[in-house]
Amino acid sequence: MKDSYKTIVKPTEETLYKDRGSKFYGYAFPLTTDEEVNDLIAPLRNIHPKAGHHCYAWKLGPGEDNYRANDDGEPSHSAGDPILGQINSYELSDVLVVVSRIFGGTKLGVGGLISAYRETARIALSNSKIITRTITARVEIHFEYPQMSQVMRFIDEHNFRIEHQELTTTCFMTIAVPKSRQKEVADLINTMYPISAKIPA
Template sequence: MKTDNTDTYKTISKKSEGLYRDKGSRFISFLYPVQSEEEIKNILSAIKKEYYNATHHCYAYTIGHVDIPEYRMNDDGEPSGTAGKPIYGQLLSYDLKDVLAIVVRFFGGVKLGTSGLINAYKTATQIAIENASIVERKIKNSYQISFDYLYMNEVMQILKKDYVSIKKNDYIEDAYCLEFDVILSKSEEVIASLELIEKSKITFLKTS
């Protein structure tokens, strides 16, 4: 099945690392798949604890893959725009969503200058991205439908599509209930068909 390009997004499946050196300084980079700011705070805290003797812990992240994503950049004491921005720029270049990128710097005694810092943080992040397992995931809407059992065949005819997945079924208070996911671009079409079924009730649950 061919899907609309709005149905998918790119992220990473697991943590990855990279290392870049320049004039004695070491730039250790990390990528993490993330879903929330709370998760990001916990990861940053753990990195700062593990690399407590590093000179800088710079980072950028983007979370959210449906509407406009949330993002943040942090230079952690480096000159403004020389660390967080080039880190974030690499996330944009590879079109990654729901990813936290951290670059830990150990100063080597020689200043790199503005262009040198930008290149170092950019390259360190790029290395971690190139080492990462990048995956493409589908954006789905989740719904629940309740209906009279007499209409089971009609409901299943609509839901038995390769862009629909049934997640849960139950029988509650004389009504049959199904929870299902539909890829984003097909949601309106599927829901419009289900709404034609007599005595059916459809509830939107979430987008993920």
């Protein structure tokens, strides 16, 4: 189970790659759901009304099974797949890359298209600000007020994040921990009697 993945912070500036008269405009966008894809591509059709193709690829989540590649009328696998290949090369998720092509009068052939779409996607992603996001899960901690310093020391030592807390005579706290360590952390806290932990339903 992966605890983190890379994504981009914000949309990139437009990039331009040229090959034998054809112009390839590249864009990369942060993505939270596949329902956003059409809304992000629609303005590009207005920006480049002469573009015959708006090819794209996207990938969502930390796994390897939620992605799509679209050739938008180009020969099969000549556009979407090379774009997706660059997303994978940068090990990114939650991202959409679009390449808008204006035909320049000379056919590039399938090999030329693959190269051009791949290079345009690479340039767009090389201009993006990439961050690493940690995938977290919650652990609930129950303790009495005298154990406060022990609990806080444990949280600080492991760099866990407090998401919620109720501090009275009997205290309750929810912390965010790396997802793959959720059970391990809960079990560890449960050895610190009388402090107890549980994994929320």
